[in-house]
Amino acid sequence: MLPNLGNSKDTIIDLYPRETLSLLDTVLPAKVETWPWGIEEIIRRITEVDAILNLDERLIELKRKWNSR
DSSP: OOOOOTTOSOSHHHHOHHHHHHHHHHHSOSOGGGSOTTHHHHHHHHHHHOGGGGGOHHHHHHHHHHHTO
16 A cells, blocks of 8 residues: 655655665566556655655666656
8 A cells, every 4th residue: 555645744755765765666566557556656755855866776767667658
């Protein structure tokens, strides 16, 4: 189950963006069509919380996959 992002700044994504990215990189399947609903918001939130992660190859690849669907 994906977190409810709402307006809270205390979600797991906000507290641990690097770890969240690592988890997504590990568990998301190759078929982007099967990614959970709301994943785009999670990816966006990671980049907002820790802008340096925009340079992380894992995040770049997740964005590339998502945008190519």
